[in-house]
Amino acid sequence: MSPRDDALPGLALRDVSVEHVELGADRLANYEVSVVDRALSDQGGDAPRGASFFGHDPKLEGLVPFGHKLPAHLVLTLDSSDQRVAALNISVGPVIRLVHPYYYSQGESFSYHHQGENQIEFTNFRGVADGSWPHEGLASTLPAHDIKILVIKGKPQRKWGDCSTIFMGNDAPTVQNYSGRKCAACSARETRLIASIPSRPAPGVNIWNNDFVFALFWFCEKCKAITTHNECD
Ligand SMILES: [Zn+2]
Secondary structure, three states: OOHHHHOOOOOOOOOOOHHHOOOOOOOOOEEEEEEEEEEOOOOOOOOOOOOOEEOOOOOOEOOOOOOOOOOOEEEEEEEOOOHHHHOOOOOOOOEEEEEEOHHHOOOOOEEEEEOOOOEEEEEEOOOOOOOOOOOOOOOOOOOOEEEEEEEOOOOOOOOOOOOOOEEEEOOOOOOOOOOOOOOOOOOOOOEEEEEEEOOOOOOOOOOOOOOOEEEEEEEEOOOOOEEEEEEEO
């Protein structure tokens, strides 16, 4: 944990240390991610951001899909050297980027590959951007914030009305039932759920103007693509 977080007044965030991760060999980790209510400078600035964080990173290339003008949104950056992140077993390199093309996301599945720490490439992109979708005035980047990653013991469950908690892991709660999801890049069925991002994941952010829509992320073991789509209640 960053010592800076301890100095924040008025925050009732539960702390967790890496030592608390206890995983059986046959079991993948599940986490709840809370976004800290303190914006980071988009440019780095004086406040060094944690290795894992929420929101935009100007270093990431590839957010504008080939042939399109509007960008996809970087939602989460995860540092694989963090034991908790490593336990998710998403083998795309030292940094995992969770990206969702909200401007284009009207039911399609999108996939992208990591091309290094600071680059992604969309490998399946069929969406068409609509300036008024998901609602008029959605900023083209999400504000950057520190995050806290909390281990969940037992089966993760989203409380009724909770549209702010991010879940990570194969057991992340979803509103639809899935028996896997076809990889949008290679069509393999060997995908597993890695995250569910709700509509209001950070202070002042309301992505869908609808609390019952979520962005889901799946990892393909075969081709290492991440497939993402939205789901609603
Ligand atoms: Zn695949």
